[in-house]
Amino acid sequence: MNQQTAVPPPMDGRDPSNLRGDKITGDRYFSKEFAQKEWDHVWTKIWHIAGRTADIPEAGDFMVHNFMKESVIAVRQEDGSVRAFYNSCGHRGMRMVDGMSSVASFHCPYHGWKWGIDGKLEYAQDADVDFKKGNPCGKLKLGELRCDTWGGFVWYCMDDDGPTLEEFLEPMPALYRNYPMDTAVRVAWYRIELNANWKFVTDNFSESYHTRTAHPQVPPWIDQDVDSARHEMWPKGHGRTVQPMRPSLSDRPEGGGNAMFEAELRKWDIDPGKYATYEDFALQGWKDLKAAKQKLWKAKGYLHYEHMNDEEITDSPHTVMFPNVTISFLPDNLILFRSEPHPDDPEKCYFDLWCMAFPVEGQTEVESIMAGVKPLREVPECEHRVFDNGRGIPELAGQIVYQDMELAENMQAGMHSRGYKDAYLSDQETRIRFFHEVLNDWIEGRA
Incomplete structure (x- = not known):
């Protein structure tokens, strides 16, 4: 595939004026008729x-x-x-x-x-x-x-x-041209059967509004505050939340310290004790980290940083590619999430988790973010599991992705309620409705 270089400006993913206002009704998540339309007009295209x-x-x-x-x-x-x-x-x-x-x-x-x-x-x-x-x-x-x-x-x-792959993915190849994605090593590989419609996964990864509630371990190391993260979306349905990898100022660890960010600063020869306030520690420390990484990446063996810019070496652009692939681009990891419909039951899906790490000289294991510490080597085969209220993947308990799957079945059940008519979304959830509107465009022949 030819690599595009120009990235068109995104739409504001926090601006509901970019939406038509299509309703997100519950039947989209359980109707066999709607699932058939998805097969006819989306999955085969x-x-x-x-x-x-x-x-x-x-x-x-x-x-x-x-x-x-x-x-x-x-x-x-x-x-x-x-x-x-x-x-x-x-x-x-x-x-x-x-x-x-x-x-x-x-x-x-x-x-x-x-x-x-x-x-x-x-x-x-x-x-x-x-x-x-x-x-x-x-x-x-x-x-x-x-x-x-x-x-x-x-x-x-x-x-x-239909469109070529380059046309279909635009502008993702240009947006992520600095990441040597083909060098990443897959250190964890799961396919998990989940009792929820496949769209729950895309919905979930199209917003960070749930993080404070569902993932309390995240704010100490990724700042997803409403005014900190950047929300972007493009006409073909792709979108992302660009999240600074620094402590949130809204959700501070009890006791005032932050061992995770302190360790990251020390790894790059920065003294975390030099900052007078927590605000300086989080904000100036993040800026100092950018400078240190740009200066020391080669000496410390982080060769994949060679073409990455300041944002890419310290932040996390959590990216949804329409309709069902999400990739978290972290400085040292790529995490692929994918949901695929069950062949017979629209209230089930398969959830794929691929944790990949960029090799770093001298490292023999990595923190895979979603699956814990793993050896830095290719796993030979996929782990096929059934979620079963978490019993099917006990080794992932407490991980972010496990917490997301814990929410899925009750969310699916709620789609059947007569009390649910449409989602009432915050501005930072604009990309959820946008995803459903693009899905409607495909189904109705407007894409």
Whole structure:
């Protein structure tokens, strides 16, 4: 994909005048009819992430992404490109592979047909003697989808006529061009079944208004106060909250200290005791941290800082990419969240959590933010879990993402209430309604 360089100015994500005012009604979260509209007009048109480019480094390496009742293979080609095919044998439709592996060709377990990694049929039993139309080998091909890469991810689209990946993601590639995303190491990898509609996840990550209530551990190290964070959104539905990674002045730790930020300052050779007031500690300390990181990044082995600016090396632009991918861009971590609908029940979804860290010289483990301390190495496979009121992922208890999932089921239940007619939103929740309005545009053919 060609990398864009110009970033158009965002709309103010705290200005409701940018909205039409479309209602967010409860049936959107449980109606099978609405879910069918999403399949027909959204999921079959947008770009999906199949996986990470790092998972398929060599020719013949493949990954399978199952989405609702569809299945797609993304496979590395001999020339280094990646192509995507429907995981459906051209003979009788049998799914051929699952997970990740490496093959010389795809072998159908039903009748033995073999398809090359380029999608062409290589072998069929009795090919020369039992097909009146002639030998099908070399003539038939697997159904192919458009495929592209960005950010260290493999993307595919089921629609042959829609926007390119560059057009679909605009302006995200330009906005995050300074992050060497393809070098990040995935240190935690979860897929969690959750009893909530997929849109709960996008709603949740489109605002920080809930943080003070749901995540009391956040304000000591990320300032999400209403007047501190910057809220931005773009016409295609993408948006972000740019959060300074410094202590909130509204929610101070009991006792007046802040061990987490003090440790961060010391790591960059800044004495946290030199500040006369807590305000100086938070605000001037944050500015001093920017200067220290720009001066010392190479000596301390933070080579991924090479092209990152002052904001990128000290802040967290928490970014939602329409409709269902969220990436938290932290100075030393990338955290991907993705929600995908259940194939049969609109009141269930799959919640993906990928914690990725940029390698730093001398580090052997990292604080993955959402999954705790992890070894700095690629995890070999995905952990498939059922949330089950938290019992399914006890190792994540107390983490931010666990706290979000704890809220999901009661939020889903509330959508059925006769007392709920529409969301009554604060200005800093403007992006929630904007997301639903863009979703409506896709469903109604205006996108």
